Amino acid sequence: MNKKIIAVIGGSETSEKNLKIAEEVGALIAKRGGILITGGLGGVMEYASKGAKGSGGLVIGILPGTDKRTANEYVDIPIVTGMGHARNIIIARTCDCAIAIDGKYGTLTEIAYCLMFNVPVIGINTWKIDAPIIHVRTARQAVEKAFEMIGD
Numbered sequence: 687m688n689k690k691i692i693a694v695i696g697g698s699e700t701s702e703k704n705l706k707i708a709e710e711v712g713a714l715i716a717k718r719g720g721i722l723i724t725g726g727l728g729g730v731m732e733y734a735s736k737g738a739k740g741s742g743g744l745v746i747g748i749l750p751g752t753d754k755r756t757a758n759e760y761v762d763i764p765i766v767t768g769m770g771h772a773r774n775i776i777i778a779r780t781c782d783c784a785i786a787i788d789g790k791y792g793t794l795t796e797i798a799y800c801l802m803f804n805v806p807v808i809g810i811n812t813w814k815i816d817a818p819i820i821h822v823r824t825a826r827q828a829v830e831k832a833f834e835m836i837g838d
Contacts, residue, residue, distance in 0.1 A: 690836055691721045691746075692829075693781035695774075695796040696730030696789040696812070704730060704788045707810055709737035710825035711785055716743025718833055723748065723781055725773065726757045726764060730787045735760035748776050775799050783832040786812040786819070806835045 692715045694708060712734035715722050722738040724731035726747020735745045739760040747761035750773050754764035767773040771792050778784070778799035786797055786809045793812065800807050801817055808828045809819045820835075822828050 689719060689721050690782045690833065690838070691723050691780055692832055693723045693777050693784040693796070693800075694730060694734035694787065695725070695777065695784055695793050696734075696787035697793060698727055698729035698731065700729055700788040704811055705733040707825050708733035708787050711787065711810075711828055712737025712739075712743070712745075713741040714825055714829040715832075716741035718829065718838070720833070721746065723777055724761075725750065725777065725792075726761050728758060730789070732758040732760065734787075746780075748773050748780075771795065778803055778805060781805060782836045783808065785810070785828045785832060788812055806832070808832055 708730040716738040721744045723746040726749045738745050745761050746763045747757045749766050750770045752766050752768040757764035774796045783806045784800045788811050807819045808831050809821045
């Protein structure tokens with residue numbers, strides 16, 4: 687399989703600005719032929735999914751609960767885990783690169799798992815920690831950097 691899987695991770699509650707960024711990131715991932723993976727719920731996850739779906743992309747949602755109907759309406763493949771936040775490890779293990787947008791402690795765990803598994807992390811308006819997160823300002827910069835790091 688040569689399609690790249692890009693995770694978009696971030697807050698279920700965030701600003702309108704971050705939601706717009708997430709939607710653009712999702713759209714740009716789809717336009718580059720990538721597959722989007724998220725936690726499948728609302729906020730950043732939903733808007734990234736909306737952007738990808740609107741641009742003809744494939745969207746995978748790794749859900750914390752046991753009911754696939756909890757996935758946002760843009761998820762093509764809902765994967766139920768019954769694992770709560772522990773599902774974040776599945777996202778980190780599955781993606782080739784992660785783009786973090788805003789986020790709280792759940793996002794921080796996803797960032798940490800990605801870094802533990804040597805998965806590159808691009809950040810927009812997210813955690814500033816002593817770790818190799820590549821901080822950028824725009825959706826376009828994030829997606830270009832992601833594909834640059836993992837190859838098309």
